[in-house]
Amino acid sequence: MFLAMTKLDTITHSQKETYYQDLYDLHTIEECLRSIEYWRDASKKVSNSEELKDLSEQEKAKHFAAALNMDLYQKKGYRYEHRASTIQEWIRRDQGNDEKVVNTQIPQNTGCSQCSCDMNVIFRDIYLDSSRVLFFFECPSCKKRKGIFDNGEPYVSRPELCPKCKKELKVLYSKKGRILEWKKSCKTCGFKETEIDDWDKNEAERQKKSAQEKELLKRYRSRFCMSEKEGQDYIECSNRLKMLTEFLQKTEQKRTDPDYQKVTSLKKITIVELEKQIFEIVEKEKYIKLILEKPEIDRHVIVPFTVQDADSSRKENASVCKLNRIIKKTLEGTNWRLMSEGVHYRLGYLSGRLKGYEQEEDLLQLVKKDKKQSALARV
Secondary structure, eight states, X not given: OTTTOOOOSOOOOOOOHHHHHHHHHHXXXXXXXXXXXXXXXXXXXXXXXXXXXXXXXXXXXXXXXXXXXXXXXXXXXXXXXXHXXXXXXXXHHHHHHHHHHHHSOOOSOOBOTTTOOBOEEEEEEEOTXXXXXXXXXXXXXXXXXXXXXXXXXXXXXXXXBOTTTOOBOEEEEEEETTEEEEEEEOTTTOOEEEEEEEHHHHHHHXXXXXXXXXXXXXXXXXXXXXXXXXHHHHHHHHHHHHHHHHHHHHHHHHHHOHHHHHHXXXXXXXXXXXHHHHHHHHHHTTEEEEEEOOOEESSSEEEEEEEEEOOTTOOHHHHHHHHHHXXXXXXXXXXXXXXXXXXXXXXXXXXEEEEEOOSHHHHHHHHHHHHHHHHHHHO
């Protein structure tokens, strides 16, 4: 292949957008045709099975047609949904490769090892699927060639191995007009093979394949490639189905998950009810002048509070622990909690913050947190 290269400075990857559109639609058509063939084979294999023995031929055909149509609808819809993004990704990839090949600096110190002449670039391209650019050089004097990567690393071609004994093959190349010939032979086991690359024949085959692809597009594009309206209808239907599926799954989870059951049993109290409950319990324990301050309202409702300890015999730690305990006990089974920083004490004044939960997912996390803390307390 190296010896057979024509003198081209670069290979252009980018094509017109219609090329990518045709390529994508062609893949869609081929996938749909494979599905039709699959269901035809399946209908032949299972039509006489025990499961379908009670159905008439007409009923069997109806069931297989329904299955095929559903399969095709899903494939066509999926292909439409990803069409624009895939085509744009192909375009970006090829444009990026072209830019990299053009803008990558030619390696230096590429003199001919045989006659020391400066060699000319005859070819450059992205190497296989890597991000490296490979340059091929030719000596204008002795015609010796070599490959060098963009980082200066020399290209070393891998020897072709014998398919029988895996030893290195001897390969002789010859060219007659537009026909290339490779004669391969193995000194170890005697294997011999000749490969011929007829450019005219290959071009004829390429043209034939191109004509077949154009015919497929002309014949099947309207059938297997969704229009914009059909595609948008599919996406809307698919989104509704996903939402319904998620709703049903969540409903089933609520029905069977004990944590969800606890969420439904929580008493969701308002700020007025909260104040009343806490006032009654703290007053019994000789805490007076409860004040709920202006709330912070965001995802949650956070209410700062202050209260005074009317029992002068209680020390700071005892007062804090007592108030912590009775507030937590009071809020059990409700949608309110004393925040994690707890209660603070200054000269008989105690302060803290209460947090209210409204949304179902927050209440579920609250239940899980309570269960975890309860489990840790038992350890």
